[in-house]
Amino acid sequence: METKLTGKVAIVTGGSRGLGKAMAIELAREGADIVVAARTVESGQSRLPGTIHETVREIGKLGGKATAIRCDVTKEEDVNEMVRQVIAHFGHVDILINNAGIGMPKSFVKMTTKNWDLLMNVNLKGTFLCTKAVLPHMTE
Template identity: 40%
Template structure:
């Protein structure tokens, strides 16, 4: 069991917290004492087969003793994102951690993917990351706590992705924005990093698109633990990195990853190889 940092008095604005990885990150940070701004599209799941809303996530975080606030936000809309950032700051007083997790996915060949789905992924993934980070920049420069912009996106280590070109392009764009910010904000002590799982993670998208089987998957908790470990570091020193979950957790002393596996055995590096076909575990 990893030791949690003390994030008391800090506040995280997290996109896409309705379920899956975003919700796991929110709950893990709340467990460490961090106040949570839960954001996303879903505010009512009564007519959906999928359980989860931004309010339910906020409520579960509040049960851990932290302050929470839920905001419905469309990360594609510049005015909506700016208004959400201002509301979060007004409600919470200070936001020092911004986590870009919201993401759209569609796995198809170029020939089969409609143009509007290509646009959607780039607007949610790349534009959403750009707008969310940008909305908080001035505020992050003035925070008293350690300031972070963290993005759920892979290292940029490929020049093609047959069958997944549009999705891969949009996810790498998220990292490109984040790592570019690390240089642009080099003198502001804001840690800008992307994080990505080595294996596929058990989420709605993973199951819907049939990305392997349960033998290939881990729970969202491994990504949440990765974020928490990053937040133990000094943002002035740890910035401009695109990291894999296993690498960060190994540095923290984790040797046995079986607690994260859905089934017995070691899942292959399916997610890492999607973006780096030559990836090999250390």
């Protein structure tokens, strides 16, 4: 059955759990082929539940198509490699969901500079790097 996103390719960063997982599943329900990207590849890598492979399996059970790619959005080489793999596999990318993000369980006053740098690297630099790497392929 043809849907509004049939033939579209969507990258969802932070797709192993929470909002990222939910968006990946919903985009797949609408017919998009999904690239689930995150750092969490195996259970136990994080204190939080969920992996990119679990999200891919769940999408597959719903009849959707998904691929898992490990990617640390704070590392430009990881982001560029992810995009290279997407283009090699699908030939194009149509949708980018910059969902990878973290919060800090500490109050602002107790936050260390190291915590702040990590927060900024994931939440801001990661969005910048992913958009910078994907946008040229979206505008071709």
